[in-house]
Amino acid sequence: MAGPLVGVKVLDLSRILAGPWATQVLADYGAEVIKVERPGSGDDTRQWGPPFVKRGDGDDCEDGDDCQDAAYFVAANRGKRSITIDFARPEGQQLVHSLVKDADILVENYKVGGLSKYGLDYRTLSDINPQLIYCSITGFGQTGPYANHSGYDAAIQAMSGLMSITGEPDDAAGGKPQKVGVAVTDLLTGMYAVSAITSALYRREKTGKGQQIDLALLDTQVACLANQNMNYLIGGETPQRLGSAHPNIAPYQSVKSKNSYFMLAVGNQSQFEQLCEAIGRKELLDDKRFENNQQRVKHRTELIEQLELDLVKQDSEYWLLKLAKRNVPCAPINTIPQVFEDPQIKHRNMLFELSGQNGDSVKQVANPVNFSESTIDYHLAPPKLGADNEKVLSELGLSVAKISELKESGII
Numbered sequence: 001m002a003g004p005l006v007g008v009k010v011l012d013l014s015r016i017l018a019g020p021w022a023t024q025v026l027a028d029y030g031a032e033v034i035k036v037e038r039p040g041s042g043d044d045t046r047q048w049g050p051p052f053v054k055r056g057d058g059d060d061c062e063d064g065d066d067c068q069d070a071a072y073f074v075a076a077n078r079g080k081r082s083i084t085i086d087f088a089r090p091e092g093q094q095l096v097h098s099l100v101k102d103a104d105i106l107v108e109n110y111k112v113g114g115l116s117k118y119g120l121d122y123r124t125l126s127d128i129n130p131q132l133i134y135c136s137i138t139g140f141g142q143t144g145p146y147a148n149h150s151g152y153d154a155a156i157q158a159m160s161g162l163m164s165i166t167g168e169p170d171d172a173a174g175g176k177p178q179k180v181g182v183a184v185t186d187l188l189t190g191m192y193a194v195s196a197i198t199s200a201l202y203r204r205e206k207t208g209k210g211q212q213i214d215l216a217l218l219d220t221q222v223a224c225l226a227n228q229n230m231n232y233l234i235g236g237e238t239p240q241r242l243g244s245a246h247p248n249i250a251p252y253q254s255v256k257s258k259n260s261y262f263m264l265a266v267g268n269q270s271q272f273e274q275l276c277e278a279i280g281r282k283e284l285l286d287d288k289r290f291e292n293n294q295q296r297v298k299h300r301t302e303l304i305e306q307l308e309l310d311l312v313k314q315d316s317e318y319w320l321l322k323l324a325k326r327n328v329p330c331a332p333i334n335t336i337p338q339v340f341e342d343p344q345i346k347h348r349n350m351l352f353e354l355s356g357q358n359g360d361s362v363k364q365v366a367n368p369v370n371f372s373e374s375t376i377d378y379h380l381a382p383p384k385l386g387a388d389n390e391k392v393l394s395e396l397g398l399s400v401a402k403i404s405e406l407k408e409s410g411i412i
Helices: 018-028 088-099 122-128 153-159 184-207 217-221 226-235 269-278 283-285 295-299 302-312 316-325 338-343 345-346 391-393 400-408
Strands: 007-014 032-037 081-086 106-107 133-138 211-216 250-257 261-265 331-332 351-356 361-364
Touching: 007 018, 007 088, 018 081, 018 106, 018 133, 032 088, 032 133, 081 226, 106 184, 122 133, 122 261, 133 184, 153 184, 184 211, 184 217, 226 400, 250 302, 261 316, 269 283, 269 295, 269 316, 283 331, 283 400, 295 302, 295 361, 316 331, 391 400
Parallel strands: 007 032, 007 106, 032 081, 106 133, 133 211
Antiparallel strands: 250 261, 261 331, 351 361
């Protein structure tokens, strides 16, 4: 078996997270991905540490070291070959044009119009390769009053409304807007990019034509507010921050036990009945405030107070076992180290290691997709900056002397 995208060639001109996340997924699916980086510095995230992965000799990177192996970079760049090209110079632009000739996909996340002055915009490159699928990822899209503004994940979380519904309420301890603990907008945009690119590949099979994909972080995050959007558009009320609670279901939040908190996720009436029986509070079923989900949402504060009167009598581990036996959805609130010790995560092989270019081992988190007739390809560890210059350029037909000349002149 092979990856479903074996034979597809991707030119990755993106950096930070949204674009690299998309191209890493494409690499996992078997595509050949060539990451084009700035000579000398590369993708910004190479320096976004600590922590840094260990060098090939086993020494940790020290502050100030130009190690180019930040954990952040490692999270989003496996399966790629790295070449360095200064495409601000004509010779560099010609190298990219040569790479585009047989590429299927190009992914970039420069400012709107930022690549035009280098002759690397969609119109120019589609003349070179009419079948090229050119995915542009920006903060605000190719059009509109904000099109020329820079867009970073945290700013988009704020502008999109996500932060207004994330965090504890104003009247709770520590209540204030919060961003999500990972750059979720970048990640979601990267996944939308993957689905858009593969859809464009399918269309190209029918028409023979490539196209440009215009994908914005702000659009993505607004789209992904999902039920909260509909709560406002249909209900007419502005969604508020509820901490871990759900705006449409109760009880559906973290609850306090004797020794910690755990997550309770009651999704229907049967589960609520089982919960009440498990904690020895069947009388709650006769309380008009809690007789159905609509009433429980309305009286969620009183409901949680009643439940915690009993939940605080036993440890979380006790309740997790007891509730699970009654098929009441619940879960421990794990730390990340606990996640990787979880037997289910181990069984699903979500943690693995790739051999780096120096012979060292690089820890990786697996792609969660499992195909029945295809494989996920983990063939390359996140690359050192410019590690594949000679090989990729020789594949373009450049001589050893020419490659050496480009290197000496700082073009690669």
